[in-house]
Amino acid sequence: MSEENDGKKFMFVNRRAPYGTIYAQESLEVVLIAAALEQDVSLLFIDDGVFQLTKGQNTEGVGMKNFSPAYAALGDYDVSKLYVEKESLEERGLTLDDLQHLTWEDEDDDWAEKDSIRLVSRDEVKKLIEEQDVLLSF
């Protein structure tokens, strides 16, 4: 995989709820910049970070822009690896069905639409983190 790209492997670790602080929105902004510069980008959602991907967000009343529709644009930016930690979801009473259905189109497979969200266990998260060149935690 890494042979296709001379760039480093960047992983953005998101562990906070989407609103209340600016971290989630800033993270997404940097992800889009890194992806526009064609780096190998993946995202990891753990702890309260899993709330960032939930469907049907409504920010009326919190006074922040609902930026969650932008996650659906990540596929256009060739960002296809959104890892969600299973245990974090379960601890919050959430399932995959509570999250947006995010997809990307695989150029090497006749533009087949594929799921971007991949559920991973806590043990798998450790391995993923070890594979990265750059980790950015938000």
Added chain:
Amino acid sequence: MSIEVNGKTYETDEEGYLANLNDWTPEVGAAMAAADDCELTDAHWEVINFLREYYEEYQIAPAVRVLTKAIGKKLGKDKGNSKYLYQLFPYGPAKQACKYAGLPKPTGCV
């Protein structure tokens, strides 16, 4: 900074992007283009309207690579390429077209 259209003043940032998205009208877009000596044709509007729809759906202004690909998908390969888009918007298709569309400068644009 600001721009005046039909006697009304609209606030812009230092690069001429509209401060308030909701201020936008086609007349404002045309006036911004005129200030750059650019006359908007149907081909320009096709891209501008596409950007507005993209922003409406995703709440972001797409980077040029993403815009090119998305235009190709929706309007055909003859339009979804850098040559065509740069002919329309020589200052950079995403940057310049977003400005006339009343959107913020695209993320990832330096």
